[in-house]
Amino acid sequence: MSYFFPSQTITLEAALRDLASGSPKSRAMAAHALGDVTDPVEKRRAVDALVRALDDDRADVRMEACAALGELRDVAAVPALIKRLDDGAEPVRQHAAIALGTLRHPDGFEPLATALREGPADLRFQAATSIAEIDPIRAFDIVLAALADRDVQVVSAAALSLGAIGSSDDARRARAVAALANRLDHANPSTRFDVAYALAELGDGSGREVLSAMLGDVDRAWDAVSALAELRAADELARALESKQTPPEARVLAAGKLCELRGDAAARAVLLDALTSRKGHVRALAVEQLGDVGGPWAKAPLEKLARSAKGSDFLEAIAAALRQIEARA
Numbered sequence: 338m339s340y341f342f343p344s345q346t347i348t349l350e351a352a353l354r355d356l357a358s359g360s361p362k363s364r365a366m367a368a369h370a371l372g373d374v375t376d377p378v379e380k381r382r383a384v385d386a387l388v389r390a391l392d393d394d395r396a397d398v399r400m401e402a403c404a405a406l407g408e409l410r411d412v413a414a415v416p417a418l419i420k421r422l423d424d425g426a427e428p429v430r431q432h433a434a435i436a437l438g439t440l441r442h443p444d445g446f447e448p449l450a451t452a453l454r455e456g457p458a459d460l461r462f463q464a465a466t467s468i469a470e471i472d473p474i475r476a477f478d479i480v481l482a483a484l485a486d487r488d489v490q491v492v493s494a495a496a497l498s499l500g501a502i503g504s505s506d507d508a509r510r511a512r513a514v515a516a517l518a519n520r521l522d523h524a525n526p527s528t529r530f531d532v533a534y535a536l537a538e539l540g541d542g543s544g545r546e547v548l549s550a551m552l553g554d555v556d557r558a559w560d561a562v563s564a565l566a567e568l569r570a571a572d573e574l575a576r577a578l579e580s581k582q583t584p585p586e587a588r589v590l591a592a593g594k595l596c597e598l599r600g601d602a603a604a605r606a607v608l609l610d611a612l613t614s615r616k617g618h619v620r621a622l623a624v625e626q627l628g629d630v631g632g633p634w635a636k637a638p639l640e641k642l643a644r645s646a647k648g649s650d651f652l653e654a655i656a657a658a659l660r661q662i663e664a665r666a
Contacts (some may be wrong), residue, residue: 349379353386356398363594364398366392372405373430384411389419396426409435415440417641419448427459434460438467450479458488465494473502477509484516489523492532497521500535514541521547528558537564549573552591553582562587566594574598578607585611585619593626605634612642624651628658635662 347355347370355367359403362400368390371383387409390402400551406414414436423431432453437445446468453464465483468476480502483495494554503513513535520532521544530551533544533610548564551557552573577583592607608631611623627635636659642648643655 338383349374349382353382356386356390361395364393364395367498368401368405371493371513372401372408374409376638378390378409380409384409384414388414388417388634392419395453396424397431399424399426400432403432407432407439408436410440412440419445422448422452422456422460423660427457429657430456430460434463434467438463441471443471446475450476451481453479458491461486461488461491462494463647465532466489469498471501474506475520477513478596481512481516483521489525489528492523492525493528496528496532496535497578499617500538500633503539510539514539514543517541517624518543525648530561534560534564537567540567542570543566544653545570545573549576552587553580553584554584555584558584558587562594566591566598569598571601575601575603578603585614585616586622589619589622593630596626596630607640609635612638613647617647620647621651621654624654624658629655631658631662633662 346595347367348551350370352367353371355363357373359367366409369388372386374380374383384406386407387402388647391399393399393402399421403418406418412552417437418433418440422430422437424433426428430496434449437449449468449471452460453468456464461483465480469480476498480495480498484492484499485494486492496666499513499517503509510512517532517536518541521529521536523529523532529547533547536544537548545568548561549570551561554561558577562574562577563575569641574591578588578595583591588607589611590612592604595601596608607629608623611619613625614620614623624642627639631639639655639659643652648655
């Protein structure tokens with residue numbers, strides 16, 4: 338769902354009223370809010386109103402309506418969402434494709450397949466992901482063909498989609514690996530990275546160097562560590578610990594993965610040191626990783642953090658990590 342508007346408390350009746358006759362901003366906010374309805378009777382009314390809102394003259398209202406219909410997961414909205422794939426506004430057709438992927442109804446498959454072959458680049462990009470959510474096996478060849486797309490972002494989306502769907506069958510996996518390996522020399526660095534990431538998801542290390550080269554990149558380091566961990570690339574993970582260029586979050590993740598792979602003493606030290614980081618989210622990540630891989634050596638530092646001011650916001654997470662450690666022991 339989009340996050341143009343903050344979460345807010347609004348009654349169903351108020352949202353329905355605003356969506357029907359409010360100002361443009363109020364209509365968009367009401368559509369957004371209706372995506373949170375949970376009561377079955379109220380959900381039916383919300384879906385009907387949101388489907389009508391797909392014909393609103395404002396693109397932001399139509400976009401929010403698409404997103405909300407995806408959240409509500411009512412397949413009655415599928416025909417109306419399919420029509421929005423041809424919307425003249427880019428965000429609307431993208432959110433319609435996202436919603437169709439979320440709903441996973443078979444009626445959405447062919448329209449998304451057509452969009453992937455013939456639609457504008459922004460829609461092809463999203464269709465490469467959404468079509469695989471509906472039927473990954475049926476989508477495989479269509480997504481594989483999209484690796485030849487002229488738009489770099491579509492190629493990236495197709496690659497990542499193949500990484501997610503191509504490993505369930507040996508023959509498909511082999512075809513996906515071969516096709517992706519041919520894209521490792523793509524001119525666009527972001528696309529090369531996404532191809533390497535997809536290969537790692539399939540258990541193929543052909544893109545290992547591409548992944549390693551991004552360990553110092555703020556935007557890519559986390560995914561690079563995750564992919565290298567899939568490949569059990571302990572040497573590369575160790576270099577991520579040693580490099581001052583590795584972002585702190587990725588360094589903590591690398592330490593956790595390295596502990597899991599080989600109980601590395603340097604990785605343990607990184608995790609324990611992160612418990613005293615000035616950045617709260619780094620401390621939280623260290624607690625999480627220690628819950629996953631820590632042993633008795635992690636108990637005292639975690640207990641110390643719990644007693645300190647730096648741990649006051651993470652007491653529940655620390656307690657959970659200690660329970661995990663105790664269970665393993």
